[in-house]
Amino acid sequence: MSTQTVTIDRLGSGGDGIAGGPDGPVYVPFTLPGETVAIARVKSHGTVISTSVASPERIAPACPHFGPDGRNGTCGGCSLQHASDALYHAFKRGLVVDALKSKGLTPAVAPLVIARPAERRRVVFTARQTEKALLLGFNQAGSHHIVDIGECPISRPGIVARLEAIRAIAAALATDSQPFRVTVLETLSGLDLAFEGVRKPGDRQRRAVTECVLKLKGIARVTHDGEILIEPQKPLLDFDGVAVSPPPGGFVQATKEAEDAMAALVLGHLSKTKRVADLFSGSGTFALRIARNARVHAVEGDEKALRALDHAARHAQGLKPVTVEKRDLFRRPLMASELKVFDAVVFDPPRAGAEDQCRELARSGVKTIAAVSCNPVTLARDLSILTAGGYRIAGVTPIDQFLWSSHVEAVALLQK
Known part of the structure; x- marks a missing residue:
């Protein structure tokens, strides 16, 4: 690892700032074109230590989980919250x-x-059961570390309001500490939760999921690898006046x-x-x-x-x-x-x-x-x-x- 000062030339296709150099480009997350930053460099990747010249297009991020100073780590769900609308668009x-x-x-x-914020009706979370609690959120960029989220400005309010309910259902299903995915889709009849990557549930987990869902409101369906565990309401989407019930975890x-x-x-x-x-x-x-x-x-x-x-x-x-x-x-x-x-x-x-x-x-x-x-x-x-x-x-x-x-x-x- 080396320390050096670079000026960001442009944004790369992944949203990282790119600085040119004699030995090739250096990719620096959370930077914008025109900024001069001191970085800790490992091969072609740089981590910002300090900023001496900031871009006028830099804005405050909308989410406390975003960026190198994010709560519980850097959430990898977003990469460009620090860019103005004009630059981002x-x-x-x-x-x-x-x-x-x-x-x-x-x-x-x-x-x-x-x-716009609060429009995402389909979100894929990563979850993992720990000794203390169930983590639910997004992986830190380039890492298996899960940033446990308490809010998410991109997601529909109906999803954010039920994060604790999603955690409770995930905890009922989890059998070990291995990470797994849950695809959450907001439908007209409630949330559709599709779990993948978690061990096949036994009778105890199935009962726990059923009891958990029946105590909650706003959950339409819970599935595991395509199998319906409980479906209080058939999940429905509206395609211009035609009601469609999508398959579990379907696109x-x-x-x-x-x-x-x-x-x-x-x-x-x-x-x-x-x-x-x-x-x-x-x-x-x-x-x-x-x-x-x-x-x-x-x-x-x-x-x-x-x-x-x-x-x-x-x-x-x-x-x-x-x-x-x-x-x-x-x-x-x-x-x-x-x-x-x-x-x-x-x-x-x-x-x-x-x-x-x-x-x-x-x-x-x-x-x-x-x-x-x-x-x-x-x-x-x-x-x-x-x-x-x-x-x-x-x-x-x-x-x-x-x-x-x-x-x-x-x-x-x-x-x-």
Whole structure:
């Protein structure tokens, strides 16, 4: 380890400040461009000791758990609470612009659709039982240390208000001191808690969880590795008037506000289409909305998510026909010959993107595509494949739903 003084040049893609040097970049968390800081350096990582020049874009963080002086350690849930809105929003939009430029793409990129505090309805906590109490919070950045939280400004008030209830249920389920995860989803009927990584509960733990939940209010369902332990109320989400019960721990957009913004862009682009394929459809975030105006074929590899979509479509009023197909689109993308019956395609893949599927789309005659992505790098790769196949990018909109983090969503609209 060495001590040196550096000036921060820019923010890296992970949100750390980056200082240039003769032997390569140094990454310094919790710093901003233009700041001069003394750091303790280990290889390419620096820890701030003191700041001699602070950025005018630096603001006080919203959460006492944030930063090197955070309560109980540095919570790794956020990385940019110290940046002004202007700097932070430019950083998020820049992640999308830069990724596109790296593939030679320069489409119109709209201003960032911003996220606000208290919007996150889906949060993944880490928990661990200790001799004194159950810890519930987020891992410290680059560490297995759990920062036990008492508040969380990004999360919905309905989640924050029930942190003690979540702790009590987690404590009833824990059998040892190993860390485990709990995905908390706020639904219309209460919190949906999905536990993973904890040892399979025995009869004693099952009874304890049941007794605990029955004493509490606002808990819709508790599951362990997909198995329902107790379900006082079926968890329900509203996809534009269609009620959907998502599978335990299944993928749901992290904020309703971002989901609505994405859906508005997709639906506006598909307003004149008659038959649409929704690829990587999940539980129907887009498919069920699109079905108000067009026939939809939803394709998804997760059987439980597809079952939730199918059930919702069958019990909804006023929808055009919705068909479903279980299919691993990474191994078996829809071929160009299969795509010819559709006049539009929507795809919203995991972070790995949809490379092979885009190669088939590029060979197809599908006129309209809406690409939704949580990873600007793989989105840029996929769009470069589509543009090489004759598609024009009408526009790209970056969307924030992971406030004060380095993650950003984007919706790209294309025409053949």
